[in-house]
Amino acid sequence: MQPVNLFDLATQQARWLSVRQTTVASNIANVNTPGYRALEVESFENVLNGTRVAMQGTSANHLKTGATNASFAVDSTPDPAILPSQNTVSIEKELVNAGEVRRSFELNTAIVKAFHRMLMNTSRG
Template sequence: MEPVNLFDLAARQSQWLAVRQSAIASNIANASTPGYTANDVEPFEKVLDRAAVTLAATQTGHLGAETTNAGFNVKPEDPDGAIMPSKNTVVLEQELMKAGDVRRSFELNTAIVKAFHSMMTMVVKS
């Protein structure tokens, strides 16, 4: 078993967020393209479920869990019955909400990495 590296996990999530941001930007850019199908990336939780990272209990009272992280699949979105007059499935309001989620996730990821980096440097200095 390998140790779970928080910095590696944060880097993988940043990569996933960049791929999702690109898919959202493509959807917005093609909002008026006739017949365009909106795309999205599978949730990061599913990416983690496929990877070979496992958490282990260090003591008998601790909980164990299994998580994984692998590649990112961009797939067409479920149209949910919303088809625009141009016969495409892009709903700008939904895409802008997703873009906001990506921004908040990037900020959270960065804040967590910054906090752990500070803790690591404090330990090394002492």
Template sequence: MQPVNLFNLASQQSEWLSVRQSAIAGNIANVNTPGYGTAEIEPFEKVLDKKRVGLSATQEGHFATGINNAAFTVRNENGKNSVLPSENTVVLENELMKASEVRRSFELNTAIVKAFHRMMMQSVKG
């Protein structure tokens, strides 16, 4: 049985969501730190644009699907768009909205993987 690309993609998105959740948690933890710049991770769509999805030969006469791995880019916004005298760019309300978005994305990712796994198990049984 060949590896299923959907599971690789879901795994990549879960890793990306974990990194994004860590960046958001760091922003919330440093909301009162003078000069702290908001950390933000690049959108998942840009991560996908950098990856090559396709067939690759593992042995002569055999093919398998694969996704090239790349690190996720986290950038800091030091002093950009700061309205506070401390030059802290963290807006707590925005960070809480991002955290909620990450939670919903994790739930959607998990639901899709569960449904696809269930469908595969039914096709193997039948």
């Protein structure tokens, strides 16, 4: 079992949340666009399952370290309800998604802040 670097994981989730926030904003901006298909970002669990951790080395001449770059897939929502305008955006669903993104950002930030504070306290002695 490999150790998990919390700060790398939090950074990756923050990037994912940024993509999700952009997608939600795009869906909301196109709520009245005829024929627009709502988009959704793949779940963060799927992103984590697709991320590989590279081998670590002790010298710059050794293998590169860190996680590989993961791209986040953005796709049309599965089986959406089609409105009379042939649009699949539900403003209520998008506002709920925006709230989830905000809460996730706040939780991510609070966890990183707490671990940073613990690291600072241990380094001070």
